[in-house]
Amino acid sequence: MSERIDSEAVERRRARLTxxxxxxxxxxxxxxxxxxxxxxxxxxxxxxxxxxxxxxVDAGNGLSSCLCDGELDYRGAWEVEDPDAVLAQWRxxxxxxxxxxxxTENPKSRHAATRCRGVRGAWRCxxxxxxxxxxK
Numbered sequence: 001m002s003e004r005i006d007s008e009a010v011e012r013r014r015a016r017l018t019x020x021x022x023x024x025x026x027x028x029x030x031x032x033x034x035x036x037x038x039x040x041x042x043x044x045x046x047x048x049x050x051x052x053x054x055x056x057v058d059a060g061n062g063l064s065s066c067l068c069d070g071e072l073d074y075r076g077a078w079e080v081e082d083p084d085a086v087l088a089q090w091r092x093x094x095x096x097x098x099x100x101x102x103x104t105e106n107p108k109s110r111h112a113a114t115r116c117r118g119v120r121g122a123w124r125c126x127x128x129x130x131x132x133x134x135x136k
Contacts, residue, residue, distance in 0.1 A: 039066040 038047035044063040045054050055065035 036066060036068050039068060 036045075036051075036053070038045055038051070040046055040063075043066050044058055044061070045051060045066040046063060047054075053066060053068040055067040057064050
């Protein structure tokens with residue numbers, strides 16, 4: 001039962017898996033720029049709110065079909081009664097407090113939201129409320 005482990009074979013397999021996962025990640029990064037996160041693999045909408053890209057309801061499972069062609073910014077299609085109230089709530093929820101060294105809460109808070117976009121295989125992220133540009 002004490003078979004010898006071929007370290008070169010293990011390294012080849014690890015490198016192959018790394019390439020496979022790298023390809024999956026590259027594809028996901030491109031796809032996430034235009035594919036709605038609520039669209040499932042059957043092109044059905046799983047959103048629990050109204051969207052102008054929702055089509056007829058699929059009789060098999062009760063979900064609307066997703067009519068988004070992937071060429072538009074899907075985020076503008078979401079319908080809410082009061083967009084300003086939703087934005088204010090989102091901003092309030094994304095504020096985080098920074099604990100002080102002594103373990104008490106720091107009265108200063110920072111806004112955790114950023115705006116990111118892909119630029120030639122890399123990401124450029126800018127905080128929505130000023131601050132330095134982050135590049136990955």
